[in-house]
Amino acid sequence: MSDTAVTAPDDATMEHHEAFRRKRDHSVRAPQGALALVVTAWVSEPTTIEGVPGTWSLSPSGDGLQVTADASDEIVVDGQVVDGAAIVYGHDSMTPSSVRFDDHTTAFAVGPDFNGRFALQVWDSDAAESRGFQRIDVYPYDPAWVKHGTFEPVDGGVAFEYAKSRGGSLRQGVSPGRIRFEHEGAQVELVALPDGDSLQIVFADATTGDETYDVGRFLFVKPRHDGTVDLDFNRAIVPPCALSEQFNCPLPPAGNRLAFPIRAGEQRPIFAKP
Incomplete structure (x- = not known):
């Protein structure tokens, strides 16, 4: 599957993305965000x-x-x-x-x-204000980072290991299948954790620890019945451990650590300096 030609996003696409950003900001600031x-x-x-x-x-x-x-x-x-x-x-x-x-x-x-x-x-619910939270920095919307891929179910799943942000022993994960998309002519393969009716991709890329949050980012996708799946990296988010040290987040497994930069989605939260 090859990348399609990149065109500027239309008004409806941008309105949809801006609505997602508003919902995301509201969710992290919520009383139990x-x-x-x-x-x-x-x-x-x-x-x-x-x-x-x-x-x-x-x-x-x-x-x-x-x-x-x-x-x-x-x-x-x-x-x-x-x-x-x-x-x-x-x-x-x-x-x-x-x-x-x-x-x-x-x-x-x-x-x-x-x-x-x-x-x-x-x-x-007062913690965001008391900690001086200002915003989450986000890359400008880039339609080139809406990737159209495939999901291949695997009987028994694909086993992998991953660590957690607060340390401890490695955890065992099982992805229900393999997610594949094409980037610059090369096939990229990812594993994911089940999350309700979605799949949670925990990934790192060449921006991680520099332009984006140190331990990686999350992307949630929903494969269709025909095996196709859209990966909109403009919806990549920082994990909750970026917003509160009380969370113990999964870290990207080895196969989800990508060598190329993904300059789309959230970068890192910004707090006022004490």
Whole structure:
């Protein structure tokens, strides 16, 4: 598959892209957007958590966390003030719980991890302002970086290894297939992690660590039933760990580290200097 001739984007394309940029900016600034995550506390035994009241432990049934507090602590779980003990069900459960501490601080439980632990993630809607967030720098829209490729499913998937931004041992990933596109006459092959009905491509390129965020970027794509897939690198985004150190993001696997520069999409977040 060869690259098609590059033409200037029409008004509808630019309006669609600008709408994507507005939605993206709103999402990172949201009360539980990436900028707002201020605490991720993994719980294995009864403990207190910095910045929030209550004593936190694993729930007796192992499906979330239990918080013990007095009414004076003003912890609200699923709309009820906690006076004694309450269960905080995991964010991915059938009945996820919400937690509110005050008018700008909320939380939910995530997990379990490989050791059966759950974590309390605490979100502060004032964090973006207090940290001096200004914007995410973005390359100008470039239609040349809308690549038309193919997705080839593979029985049993394609196994690969990847690291995480906060260290630790290598993780094992399985891509449901191979994504291919052509760049300057050469075939490029990528693997991806499943993400709902989309695929999450974690990649690095020749701009990484210089013009763009140090550990790489994300691109989400949806292959069609006929195996075709559009890779619009103008929608490449910085991972959430670029916006809060509380996230533990996947790093690009070896095969997704590209030798050429992709000057499209997000570059890096900009914060006011202290």
